[in-house]
Amino acid sequence: MHLQDAWHAAITRHARDYLLNPTVAMVEMIRGKSRFAVGYHTRLKLSGHSFDEYVVQDADQFVRDLAHSRWIVRGQPEQSALLNRLVAFGGPMFRVFSPGELDVIHAWIASLPADTPQGSSTNSSRVTTSATAAPCVPGDHGVAEATACADADRTRMRAASKLGARELYHRLLNHESNPSVFDAAGAFAQTWLARVARLVDYGPDMLPFVDYTHQRLRHWFEDRALRQAQSYAGPGQDIDKPREQVIEEAVQLCPMIFVDGGWVQRWTNAGYVETGIGSLLFEIFSDEIGNGDPQLNHPNIYRDLMQQMGIDLPDFRSRAFAMSKLFSDAAFEVPAFWLSISQFPRRFLPETLGLNLAMELSGVGGAYRTARDELRHYRFDTRFVDLHNTIDNVSTGHSAMALRAIELYMDAALAMASPAASRTQWRRVWTGFRALAIPRRSWKEMFSKPEYMV
Template sequence: MTVSTNAVHESGQNAARQLGQQDHSRRLYVIAVDPETSFPGTPFIERIRAEIGDIAGREPMPATLDELRAEVVRWCAAEADRFEGLVSASADPLTTDSLVRRAALAAAPLALRSGAWLQWQSAPGNADDATVLRILTLYASDVGVGRPQDSRGSVYLSLLRQLHLSEHAAPVARLVHDPRVADHHFHLPATLLAMSRRPEDFRPELVGADLCLRTVGLLPALRLVRQVHPQLVDWTAIDPSAARAGDELSGLQLCLAIVENGFDDGELARVRTGFQWAFTVLKRWSASLFAELDEARDPAYEMAELLRHRAREGAVYHQVFAIAGRSLSDWLQDARTDPSELLAELAKSRLVKPGRSADSPLVNGLVSERGPMFRVFSPADLLVIRRWIDSLPTRQPEPEPPKRAPEADAVSAKLLATVMAGPVDDGREPGDIREAYHLLQQRTDTPAIRRFALDYVRGWLARSRHRMASDPQRLPDVWGREGLRPWLVEQHDRQGRDFEASATTPMPTREELIDSTVQLAPLTLIDGAWLQGFTDYEHAASEQGYFLFETYWDELGNGVPRLNHPLIYRQVLAEMDIKVPPTASREFAMWEGFRDESFELPVYWLSIGRFPRTFMPEILGLNLAMELSGVGGTYRRARQALKKYGFSTKFVDIHNTIDNVATGHSAWAADAVDTYLASLPVSHGAGAVAEVWERVRTGFRSLNPPSGLLARRAFRRARRASRSLATI
């Protein structure tokens, strides 16, 4: 890998710097959707809390959550009636289409990431926590676990595609470049997504905001869209309050269960603050959007907007052409801030025949294939111009002063500044492998910890590449178009034969079994840690990532504590009279019963899981190795040993079944690799397959890399090289 540490950290910030200086909300949004983003600590946390508190306290609110929810329900019903009334009052299909387009685009920043603010709530250190498991259950429903491209946001993307509005919607970071989506439409989702990157600091507030949004359900503005297009998409999948296919409980019921069971009195006060903040912002946003749509029923509104959006580039070309004694270039310069005067003069110019767009040069000869403005306007632009011309009266009335729309909230300059400044680098990396294990348990970190993780991964992968060609258990040298399923079945057969051949091998003693079980605890109690990055919204619902998120979801027991793998493993330890501290605690990492080397592989898991985009091929290979490792052989052998000494075999039994090579995790892992590699020639050219396959093979071997002197020397050398890249 040649990507520097800074590039890994700052991709979102770099994208934000390319946007307009006043576009604070969209700049925060593009940073917050980055799956490898790293948000600052104290200044950011304090600024968010101050702004949330200020906004939540703008107006008196009911004291209890039940009363708050009742207030939201009343508001939502009245607001939905207002939006639907806009359509009812419009007899013009073109006006209705305009209202639908505007409403759908305005809601896009939020709806394309519906539920994403819950994406980092689960972490290796809290994967057995009951509240976290409830939140993960709700989030899994939002992303459509087990189904590719079926998150609530994915369904909304299909709506935008049906409406021909998706040019900038995928990947979602491109949405900030859509000029049709005003900056204030990004405020609420950008703030929520930014908070989601500090899950330990904002859990109550995020759950409170989530409860508000699920109480609202389908946004009032989107009820206008549904009114016009009731059959266009599955609207219940877009509605965050509704149940998804196969769910017993609705999104609202799941969220209520989290609030009722997961917080003490002090945290509930923060839940109410998050709810009140979200409701206040949502009301102001909705009022502003309603005013915009109401004005947009006048074709002149959209025409003025088109002039404003296109004025900058148009001003370059029209120094000679004059309107009302001024060059069109001068008019366009003024139109960048106020297009009203140009609009009035244009209506009186020879380019426009009021009421008769078919006869108007502006949308005929000038834009024809022989005209000087051929392809300057898109078909949608031309529709706006024609609609405006046709609406013009033959005699121009005195223009009315424009109405002032209610002001919507936007991300403050102070908040954005704390994010753009980046995390404070204290320069203190983990002092040893045990401290690294402890510090990497949670999602948030410092630049020093992130730097340690990146260096460790690069070193571990270099060790894994050492003499890989001589490893008999390696992946095939070349990936074939037939995919990995045939190879997978062959490996399963081999592991079965190895198990049969080991029938005469003596069982470990009771003490040896207990010792091996204890030394595996730092690894097994963070089961799925290598996949933690695939809880990120875009990965969790992608064609490759949905396999990995579903695997992660299974490792944590599908939200059910009795099926949670870390909890099951702790039960086995308890049967062995072994009581270890909580996994995320410093005491666990420092517990004398563990040997230092027992933390080496777990730290690799914790490190690589932070970089789902940077190390996608390696994670795919590692996941395949992990899911295949015990099926048919090792798990059966372990079962015999556990049973011999009277210990529960539930942990190995459940893995031997869910990891199966036909329909289980091993099959999913192979399919994820195949899906990823099959897409590469289209996007990166045929030569990319061989390069990426080599990285997948390295990831596969990284589960069990060589441990000799030369291999460990390669590890140290690669870590040093990685550190030097950090300064590039």
Template sequence: MTSMTARSLYPLVCDPECTVADTVRAGALRAVLDGSRDPKAAQDGLDLLRKRIRTWADGERDRFAALAGTAPAGTGLHRSAARVLLQCAPLALVSGAWLSGSTGMATADEPTALAALTLYASDVGVGRPYRSRGDAFAALLRALDSAEYADPPARTALDPRILDSSFELPSLLLLFGRMAEEFRPETAGADLCLREAGLLPPLALVRAVHGGEQRADWAALDPGAPRPLEPAGGLAGSAAVVETLAGDGDDEDSRRVLAGCRWAFDRLVAWSQEVYRFAGDIARPEQQAAELIRLRAREGSVYHHAFQLAGRPLATWLAEARQDPYPLMSALAASRLVRPGQPERSALVTGLVGERGAMFRVFSPEDLSVLRQWIASLPARDGTGTGGDADTTVEAGTDTGAPSGAAAGPGAGAGAVRPVPALPAFGGGPDGQPPRDLREAYVLLQRRTQSPALRSWAVSYVHGWLGRARHRIDRSALPLPADWPAEGLRPWLAAQHDRHAEEFAQNREDELPTREQLIDSTVQLAPLTMIDGGWLQGFTDYRLASSQVGYSLFETYWDELGNGLTALNHPLIYRELVEGMGVGLPPTGSAEFARWDGFQDSSFELPVYWLAVGRFPVTFEPEILGLNLAMELSGVGGTYRRARLGLRKHGFSTRFVDIHNTIDNVATGHSAWAADAIDSHLSALPVGGPYRQEAWRRVREGYRSLNPPRSFPAWLADRRARLAARPH
């Protein structure tokens, strides 16, 4: 990036496979956090700053609520509240999303990361689809007929009714979240600020106007409030993250938490003040009409050269109205098109917009209501105005119309009190180098932040791996049927579980591995098992984590990491097992772990695939769904039970396999969720045509990718797939 506005950055950082963070120079972005425009805030410690945030937010909500008593009654008040509601959309639709990168495989067993994951799980409503805080705000938008740009949240950047300044805080905060390793303390501090502030102050106006209608889940809209049935979250959860991160308040992390909190408070105050001014303006009929004319001016000027208004072409008036619509409004008010105080007799909103009028369907019903209210608010003429009773009928075809559905570009709405400057140029950093080998890739891919070179390498690796999985798949013993079953995968899943149980019973008396063999196989699986859930890390993305397909995948990830508890954290439990075998391993995310000479190089092949494919939850969604099913089903009913026999025989803990044999069960566990996610994905595709069959083909390849063939022809297929995937 060289120069970018907050509005243009917003959809990029909302992307589940966000690339914009790849080239960001952390130092340049960090400069955004330096300093505060509020001298008092710059001197506060964290406790005092939190108190000031609470006091300010309470007062600011009272200010907004009071506007409901000063605005004109009727539909104009409801329209004003809806427009104020839209200013909250860029932030509220992604409430908590900046925590999506709080855990990576390198930090999957750290207390701070687990505390942040717990908080995030509460925000997304883990275990249920469409239960995130953002979903609650989208429901309110729909209830107030303002959701045209709400899905996905990135589309709000295209909504011309939203001020540019409404994108500043969420865009940068999401970017900090995408660079979790570099900005973890600052993100935690900013999150604490927003939780301390609670319900966004402008929403107090909306609540005052609509609160009695019970149209919103106000607890979900308040990021500081805990949520029923969810993990510990809200302000208490955010404070817990800061506590585990900042310690006694004397270290560098504490300073950075405070810097993030100050920055977020500074931006929140500035934004709220601007929205308050906007709210005061938009409540007036003339301001609503001015905004509407500004939005329509650009396109309308193309069609208005022949029509004269006060001695000038209307096209000229409209060109000027893009910056200042009031002169045009004054001219209209004095013209034969408008009869002040009498909208029912004004051609601008009657004959011109009728089915034979030159502006038929140019204005929406809501637009016409705005214009009628403005005309009704105009004082009656003193009798000297022109055209009082003149014929104002304009036939269709006259050069006075504008194309239906015209809209100005983003940010053109009235009420933009100040121009929003472009963000600093924080791109152009070094591209980096691709990994030298699988061990280096293993270390790098555990981090959330990546370079373009690493991203390109990861895509190539995934394509090659899938090329092997695809090789002669129809001639393999793949248990998945050739076509997706019409009844879904649950019956198939039950049959596979029965097969696993039968195989276990038949092989129960087979010789178990020796102690040395068991220890070696357990150790060689450590690079894989220490990143349990790594293939699902992309589904921690905010939108995917609460989607119909992705919510169960996020819940699976949440389970693999122990639901925020170190005692249940699968990587830690496996580490304890290895240590019980007398083997001490370095931290999983360290280079020392990857370079440990007790591992074979081949032990990193599958883990690197997991980490690589997990970065692309949209590009490789069907393949990940298939891989997830294969992984969750692989040990249930048979393999885990046999592994338990071997561990017990040699006196080792069986806790790891015991947990997996229960939580991966085919009735209510991960295997069942995996099957349901595939069924949900396939059910949404057309029955006829190639789309569903193509998706199922990819699911099958993903299923086989857990254990692809290793023959020489399969490796040639790997190479061909990589070459075919190269950009041309």
């Protein structure tokens, strides 16, 4: 009985002091996320230490000092800037933390004793910054099935080549009036992927490894995220780009941004969304369109930017938009591919997963922050790039979800297929990753159309 009582007492202490201790939970969460924070807080200091270095080197002391910073109102989570402003929509840390992680932060702040006056000289000197920075279906619409014959594929390729990206973009946005457009969409996607497949083993984004493992992919993912964060030149850089060029570049992105998330739009359908992969892709798409709130809809936010820039655009579903001289032909290539591949969620699933990762990871840490500085320099609204730099984050955001979806897909491929077949599936995923960029045409296409075998 004495030994049993001692055992129960030890378990009680462990549960009280560790498992149920909000501070321990906060430290563990920070320790797990710290590597993803590096590069995003270059101007911020906490207790005289560089934020980026401090959060990685000593999570325990970091959390203790954070408790006395001006971002925390001890014992009052709702009044703390970390929870009521920084992680809100438009804040610099929007969607950086998952709902569960926000609960951890809330419980930690609530547990802090409110015995130190907020805003005292001790507290206010804890956090400093060089400026005003904040911490930062079956049946695919009746078109080609996976077993479609080669002659049918060639017919679709000819149909797609006749349409062109502008016309295909317009017809896919109005497919109710253009039921035959799905044949052209299948051919367009096939041709695009066939061109990309030739490039998978070349260039800076070549296939990083032949035999897939989760560990290899995550190592590549974290290294890529770190390099993108380090590529940012910093807020003090000189903006050499003329105002007119900033506007022109923003205008050329309209056809793409107005169908933001379009590559996974069919994953909202019954039969897809209830799967593990489908639930992740659905959540990503739902975020892109604002989760039912028009003010949070990404295309709507970008339309506000266009109005601020003085650009008057017709409805993006109209023929006037698709044929507008404001846009180059190239501006429709990638969005036409997105809309085309999305029509075949089962057939092109591995390619879609790779494309999804490429898209969600593309601007995080580097390009979005540079774009923010350019827009801010000319006093334009930065909400669109700020939003994507947080919502696409590599810790819990869209980039992390995209990575998880690939892991789920490859789990099944590794369990059910031979090593050679698993390598083929992984190669298809990476073909999708490379498909974000417009693939160049080969001179060999003068003699025969490229074919993508799936």
